[in-house]
Amino acid sequence: MTDLSRRKMLVGAAASAAALGVAATAKAATFGNPDNPAEGAINAKSPTSLDDPGPKNPGLASQFPDTGNPPPTDVNGMAEFWASFNNAPKRIQDGGWARQVTQEDFAISTEISGVNMRLAKNGIRELHWHQQAEWAVMTDGKCRITIIDELGRPQVADVKAGDLWYFPPGLPHSLQGIGPTGAEFVIAFDNGMASEFNTLLLTDWIAHTPPEILSANFGVPADAFKNIPLNNLWIFQGKDPGPLAADQAAVKSPLGPPTFPFVFSLSDLPPVRKTAGGMVQIADSRNFRASSTVAAALVTVKPGGMRELHWHPNADEWQYYISGEGRMTVFDTGPRAITNDFRAGDIGYVKKSLGHYVQNTGNTDLVFMEIFRSDHYAEVSLSDWLTHTPPQMVMEHLNITPDVLAKFPRNRPDIVPV
Numbered sequence: 001m002t003d004l005s006r007r008k009m010l011v012g013a014a015a016s017a018a019a020l021g022v023a024a025t026a027k028a029a030t031f032g033n034p035d036n037p038a039e040g041a042i043n044a045k046s047p048t049s050l051d052d053p054g055p056k057n058p059g060l061a062s063q064f065p066d067t068g069n070p071p072p073t074d075v076n077g078m079a080e081f082w083a084s085f086n087n088a089p090k091r092i093q094d095g096g097w098a099r100q101v102t103q104e105d106f107a108i109s110t111e112i113s114g115v116n117m118r119l120a121k122n123g124i125r126e127l128h129w130h131q132q133a134e135w136a137v138m139t140d141g142k143c144r145i146t147i148i149d150e151l152g153r154p155q156v157a158d159v160k161a162g163d164l165w166y167f168p169p170g171l172p173h174s175l176q177g178i179g180p181t182g183a184e185f186v187i188a189f190d191n192g193m194a195s196e197f198n199t200l201l202l203t204d205w206i207a208h209t210p211p212e213i214l215s216a217n218f219g220v221p222a223d224a225f226k227n228i229p230l231n232n233l234w235i236f237q238g239k240d241p242g243p244l245a246a247d248q249a250a251v252k253s254p255l256g257p258p259t260f261p262f263v264f265s266l267s268d269l270p271p272v273r274k275t276a277g278g279m280v281q282i283a284d285s286r287n288f289r290a291s292s293t294v295a296a297a298l299v300t301v302k303p304g305g306m307r308e309l310h311w312h313p314n315a316d317e318w319q320y321y322i323s324g325e326g327r328m329t330v331f332d333t334g335p336r337a338i339t340n341d342f343r344a345g346d347i348g349y350v351k352k353s354l355g356h357y358v359q360n361t362g363n364t365d366l367v368f369m370e371i372f373r374s375d376h377y378a379e380v381s382l383s384d385w386l387t388h389t390p391p392q393m394v395m396e397h398l399n400i401t402p403d404v405l406a407k408f409p410r411n412r413p414d415i416v417p418v
C-alpha cells in the first residue's frame, strides 16, 4: 500500500466521482493528506477494521464524533488539546464553588490555567493575592470586585455578564456575588501552573502571625484578634455589601484611583470584524489598558459559519466555549492534524503558531473566547496571506487556476462566509 497515498486514493475517488456527477460532493470533501501513514477509515479495507466492540460509554462517545471517526485528513501524534470544566471536580463551600483546569490536569496548557467560579448572592471569595495575573470574564449575574494597586490606589467596581477584570500579579483583591443571583465567571491565570486552591489568603496570614506582632503592626491590643478564624475562609457567605457608591466613598485614597481601571466591558464593544458568518470583539492592552499580560477575543460564529483558517504568532491560545457546538482541527509539523469537538464549558488549547479553524457544527450561535498570554491580540489569516502573495507562486503551489484564486477572501474576514 506504500504507493497508494491517501491523496492518490482520494483524488482518484473524487475524479471518478466527478465523472458520475452528484456523488462528487461527498468524495471531494475527503481530499486529504498525501503522507504516510495511511490513516483514516477511508484506508481501512479489511471488513473488520472499523469494528469497535470493546467497552464504551455511549453518552460520552456521542459527544465526540470527530475522535471516534476522525476525518481522513487527520494524522495522530499530537498532545491532547481538549479539556473541560464540565467534569472538573467542584470545591463547594457555603457561599459558592469553584473548579479548575490547570497544567497539572491538562499538560499542554503551559501559559494559561483556568478556573470556573460561582459566588452565591453575597458570597465572597476572600481577600487574597497571588504571583500570577488574573484575567476574568463574567458569564452570569453580577459581581463586586475590590483591588488596590502598588501605589495604594484602590478600586471598587461592579461587573455584569460580558464584563472583564484584570488583576496584575501580586495585587490584593476580593470578589463578591451581588444582586439576586450572585455571579459566575471564568478566570484565566497567566501561568499554567497557577491554582485557585493555592493563593495567599488574608485569614491564613493573620492566623499565622504571632499576636504581639499583630498588636504592634495594627496598634491595637493583641486580644482584639481573639476571634479571628483559625482556618481560612476561601469562599464564604457574606452579607449584602450595600450600594457601590458607599463602598467607593469608604475606600477613597488621597492618591486617587488607579491610572487605568481594572474592569472593562467587552460585550458592549463594537466588533472589529462582522461578516455574514459572525463577529469578533477584542480586548487587549490597546483598549483595556490595565490588561498588560492577557489579550482576549470574543468570537460569535453563526450556524453554518466558521472561524477561518489562521494562527497566532505571539502566544498559545486558550479557548473557553460559552455556548453552541463546534469542532476544531489543529495542524502541526509532521504533518500532524487532530480534530476534536467542543461544547459549552469546554476548553481548547492551541500552541503558538499552529494552524486551526473552528467550525460551528450546531444549530445555534457558537460563542467562545480566545485568550492569550500577551499584551496584544495577533493573528495571521491563511486567506489573507495567499491573496497577498504573488498569484503565480500561489497557483504553482496549489495547482489552482486564476479564477479559483480570485475568489479567495482578500479582507481577513475572521469569520466565513464573508
Ligand code: MN
Binding pocket: 128, 129, 130, 134, 173, 199
Ligand atoms: Mn485571585
Ligand code: MN
Binding pocket: 310, 311, 312, 317, 356, 370
Ligand atoms: Mn485562533
